Amino acid sequence: xxxxxxxxxxxxxxxxxxxxxxxxxxxxPLIGMSTLQVNNMVDRYITDTLxxxxxSKGQYGYAHALxxxxxxxxxHGVPSxxxxxxxxxxxxxxxxxxxxxxxADSSKTYLVGEVSPAARRLVQITYEAMWxxxxxxxxxxxxxxxxHAIEQHARRNGYSVVQEYCGHGIGREMHESxxxxxxxxxxxxxxxxxxxxxxxxxxxxxxxxxxxxEDDGWTVVTRDGKLSAQFEHTVAVTADGVRVLTLRPxxxxxx
Numbered sequence: 483x484x485x486x487x488x489x490x491x492x493x494x495x496x497x498x499x500x501x502x503x504x505x506x507x508x509x510x511p512l513i514g515m516s517t518l519q520v521n522n523m524v525d526r527y528i529t530d531t532l533x534x535x536x537x538s539k540g541q542y543g544y545a546h547a548l549x550x551x552x553x554x555x556x557x558h559g560v561p562s563x564x565x566x567x568x569x570x571x572x573x574x575x576x577x578x579x580x581x582x583x584x585x586a587d588s589s590k591t592y593l594v595g596e597v598s599p600a601a602r603r604l605v606q607i608t609y610e611a612m613w614x615x616x617x618x619x620x621x622x623x624x625x626x627x628x629x630h631a632i633e634q635h636a637r638r639n640g641y642s643v644v645q646e647y648c649g650h651g652i653g654r655e656m657h658e659s660x661x662x663x664x665x666x667x668x669x670x671x672x673x674x675x676x677x678x679x680x681x682x683x684x685x686x687x688x689x690x691x692x693x694x695x696e697d698d699g700w701t702v703v704t705r706d707g708k709l710s711a712q713f714e715h716t717v718a719v720t721a722d723g724v725r726v727l728t729l730r731p732x733x734x735x736x737x
Contacts, residue, residue: 484677485653489584490718490727493653493679496586497716497727499532500579504590504730507575512567512594517550520575521561524548528579537578537585537656544700549576549589556685556693556702556710557647569595572605574712576683578656585656587681588728589714600688601709604641608686608711611635611643613736615664615682619717619724623674629666632684642691644710647702649681652716674719679727683714 485493506527510520525547528536536547551559551574552567559574567573576589591605614631636643649662660672664684687693689708696703704710716727726735 483651483653483658484675485679485718486677489653490677490679492582492584493586493716493718494725494727496534496579496581496584497588497729499534499581500577500586500588500728501730502532503527503577503579504588507590507592512573512592513569515567516563517552517559517561517565517567517573518563520550521546521548524575524577532579532581534579534581537580537587541656547577550574551576551710551712553709554704554707556644556687556704557712558700558702560698560700567594570597570601571595572597572601572709572711576712576714583654585652585654586716586728587652587656587683587714588716589683589712591711591713604686604688604709605711607636607639607641608684609713610736611684611686612682612713612715615684616715616717616724616726616735617737619674619682619719621674621676621719621721624669625660625662625671625674626666627668628682629663630668632682633665636684636686642687642689644685644687644691644693646693647685649683649714651678651680653679676719676721678719679716681714681716683712685710685712
């Protein structure tokens with residue numbers, strides 16, 4: 483569903499505030515912190531400092547302001563007081579924020595302390611893969627072009643792409659149509675048009691792409707126990723390309 487310019491302006495404001503949340507996260511030491519402690523600090527920052535709403539809180543019965551997905555957790559990790567971030571971990575924080583009725587969604591995988599070269603490389607290639615997908619966005623392109631660009635970059639570097647979870651349209655609702663697959667064939671799928679807003683959020687695995695859900699009904703992990711990384715931005719299709727609504731201060735689009 484396409485958005486009017488005034489709607490995209492409101493989404494951009496939500497995106498700007500969400501980018502501030504990640505700037506705040508960048509200042510936290512992380513080592514020795516529990517994922518629930520990080521969640522609570524982010525919750526207070528969104529609510530008290532930014533005067534906004536953590537959009538995931540209460541959505542589908544979820545109780546927290548963010549997902550915290552550490553090491554082999556692919557997505558939907560639930561913050562816990564007993565899950566302590568250790569030197570060498572990687573952890574993705576996936577956060578949604580609503581202001582004036584419109585939602586922005588973004589995530590970033592953090593390197594905690596001294597991370598192995600293999601983990602660091604996975605995180606870097608995942609970040610690049612997200613930008614490959616973003617670069618494919620323009621009026622007249624197709625959804626398959628986004629997925630193809632992401633999948634090719636991941637596979638070229640020896641990684642696999644999770645297929646069970648995808649990006650999504652976003653606006654007044656957290657999840658709108660269309661679905662944005664992170665794999666696919668070029669020149670297939672729905673054509674993009676100006677005003678469409680959606681997320682691009684590839685989950686890239688160090689090993690095989692297969693995943694499974696743990697007994698809590700939320701936490702998704704790699705079946706082979708190897709690492710997974712993810713990055714996410716909310717974007718809008720413009721008249722001549724793409725606008726990243728959740729771009730963080732100092733973050734430069736990769737070309």
